[in-house]
Amino acid sequence: MSRRVVVTGVGVLSPNGIGVPAFLHALQNGVSGIRFIPKYEELKFNCQVAGIPQFDWEDLRNYLPEVTFHGLRSIGIGYGVKAALDAWTDAGYTIGNDKTLWDTGCVFGSSVADTDVIRNAIERVDAKESKKLGSRVVEQIMGSGITAYVAGRLGFGNRTISNSAACATGTQAIVMGYEYIRNGAAKRMLTGSSEYVDQYVFGAFDSMRILSRKFNEQPQQSSRPMSSSACGFVPGSGAAALMLEDMEYALERNATIYAEIVGGATNSGGQRCGGTMTAPNPAGVIQCIQTALAEGKVDPGAIDLISGHLTATAADRLEIRNWSTALGRTGEDFPMINSLKSMIGHCLSAAGSIEAVAAVLQLKHDFVHPNTNLEDPDPEIVRIAGADHLPVTMIKKEINTVAKANFGFGDVNTCLIFSKFNQHG
Amino acid sequence: MDRQAILDELKKVLVPYTENKELLGGITEDTDLLKDLKINSANLVDIIIDAESKYNIEIDFDSAEKMITVRNCIDVIAEKMNA
Numbered sequence: 001m002s003r004r005v006v007v008t009g010v011g012v013l014s015p016n017g018i019g020v021p022a023f024l025h026a027l028q029n030g031v032s033g034i035r036f037i038p039k040y041e042e043l044k045f046n047c048q049v050a051g052i053p054q055f056d057w058e059d060l061r062n063y064l065p066e067v068t069f070h071g072l073r074s075i076g077i078g079y080g081v082k083a084a085l086d087a088w089t090d091a092g093y094t095i096g097n098d099k100t101l102w103d104t105g106c107v108f109g110s111s112v113a114d115t116d117v118i119r120n121a122i123e124r125v126d127a128k129e130s131k132k133l134g135s136r137v138v139e140q141i142m143g144s145g146i147t148a149y150v151a152g153r154l155g156f157g158n159r160t161i162s163n164s165a166a167c168a169t170g171t172q173a174i175v176m177g178y179e180y181i182r183n184g185a186a187k188r189m190l191t192g193s194s195e196y197v198d199q200y201v202f203g204a205f206d207s208m209r210i211l212s213r214k215f216n217e218q219p220q221q222s223s224r225p226m227s228s229s230a231c232g233f234v235p236g237s238g239a240a241a242l243m244l245e246d247m248e249y250a251l252e253r254n255a256t257i258y259a260e261i262v263g264g265a266t267n268s269g270g271q272r273c274g275g276t277m278t279a280p281n282p283a284g285v286i287q288c289i290q291t292a293l294a295e296g297k298v299d300p301g302a303i304d305l306i307s308g309h310l311t312a313t314a315a316d317r318l319e320i321r322n323w324s325t326a327l328g329r330t331g332e333d334f335p336m337i338n339s340l341k342s343m344i345g346h347c348l349s350a351a352g353s354i355e356a357v358a359a360v361l362q363l364k365h366d367f368v369h370p371n372t373n374l375e376d377p378d379p380e381i382v383r384i385a386g387a388d389h390l391p392v393t394m395i396k397k398e399i400n401t402v403a404k405a406n407f408g409f410g411d412v413n414t415c416l417i418f419s420k421f422n423q424h425g
Numbered sequence: 426m427d428r429q430a431i432l433d434e435l436k437k438v439l440v441p442y443t444e445n446k447e448l449l450g451g452i453t454e455d456t457d458l459l460k461d462l463k464i465n466s467a468n469l470v471d472i473i474i475d476a477e478s479k480y481n482i483e484i485d486f487d488s489a490e491k492m493i494t495v496r497n498c499i500d501v502i503a504e505k506m507n508a
Binding site: 065066067070071131132134135136 | 441442443444465467468470471474
């Protein structure tokens with residue numbers, strides 16, 4: 001029999017707020033985390049703005065033993081460690097035990113390993129100084145770096161997996177953790193993702209001409225999902241984590257429960273029928289959403305809020321069409337929909353986990369966060385979704401079920417369905 | 426640089442790799458880096474790199490393998506500095 005899975009803790013390091021109270025305030029007030037980056041002007045990037053968390057590196061001393069902190073250079077690992085350990089303590093657990101927790105695992109993702117750390121290795125090797133690299137480089141350039149740090153700090157003995165699925169990474173990590181608990185393989189899974197966009201990855205996206213370039217002087221207006229003036233996405237950095245637990249395990253210890261994950265799916269459109277390396281096959285997206293709904297036996301009409309992928313490219317229109325087809329809802333009947341990317345940009349692999357935390361907070365506190373920069377919604381999107389479902393200010397409203405999806409390069413899709421927790425539901 | 430001076434500098438090299446700083450207080454030439462200071466063996470490489478930089482010397486593989494106790498470390502460092 002499949003197990004029920006609940007969210008008992010969250011940790012978040014978002015460009016517009018670090019920690020749950022600051023992030024919740026930012027969500028409710030439409031606070032932007034996007035800033036002008038002088039270095040990007042110097043590098044002649046078309047897009048010169050980015051979402052960067054205002055993170056004090058020294059804060060990691062509160063999370064890691066001093067010896068571990070001493071040699072840590074990877075910002076992505078630093079972000080991930082903080083988010084993951086915050087979710088763990090938010091769930092009521094303490095850090096620092098000498099036991100192996102065989103019933104607990106971790107799925108944490110990222111899109112690339114830290115290229116700043118890799119660059120240092122390249123420079124040393126090219127200068128014939130490889131012997132000066134020391135013992136701490138490999139662990140920070142391996143794709144499983146964050147998982148290794150987190151699992152080691154907390155003593156996890158169950159599955160410890162590092163996933164990578166481009167912009168679908170974060171939600172996919174949560175789906176995987178959810179599946180392990182649902183299937184009885186683990187009692188607790190710490191899931192999430194972390195992204196540090198350095199100038200090299202940023203430059204590669206910039207060269208694809210898919211980044212926002214017309215608002216370098218108005219950074220907070222540069223990310224404009226679903227608007228007529230959308231002109232590309234704004235890369236962002238950050239991390240978030242969700243502590244998932246077997247419902248009975250959580251109830252037994254009287255844990256605070258944020259939400260239940262009632263369905264989750266991840267698939268690929270196979271890069272066929274309109275799907276390519278960079279564009280989704282609509283049939284794949286629709287099947288992914290419908291599979292997640294069917295798993296939770298959720299009526300599409302019960303979705304109160306869609307937390308979209310919606311990056312502010314031409315793909316927004318297609319996404320809205322796909323949601324409409326998948327749910328069989330249009331116009332007046334369409335649910336509320338929002339995109340956190342309007343405030344923080346697109347945090348790539350971290351987008352899914354940060355947005356999942358936002359979804360869980362909107363469920364818990366009964367509100368819909370605003371879509372900022374949506375004074376001029378795309379007419380086609382208005383026609384399908386209905387003008388009333390694209391809020392530009394926070395709406396206080398009972399929210400019982402949220403659908404959260406992300407779509408990534410490689411034609412990868414993931415969808416999660418979060419519901420308010422009701423033990424007898 | 427005499428042995429005491431090398432030891433004083435060596436202690437500074439060991440600080441970031443010794444989780445329990447109190448252990449450094451009782452350091453003598455007999456102190457074993459791994460057993461007594463509880464240093465992670467993977468970090469011996471980093472200690473050697475830091476020592477090379479601090480004393481402006483080069484420590485070859487064979488010498489590095491001898492650096493088990495503080496006495497061994499001082500022997501190697503003194504030898505390389507006088508080379």
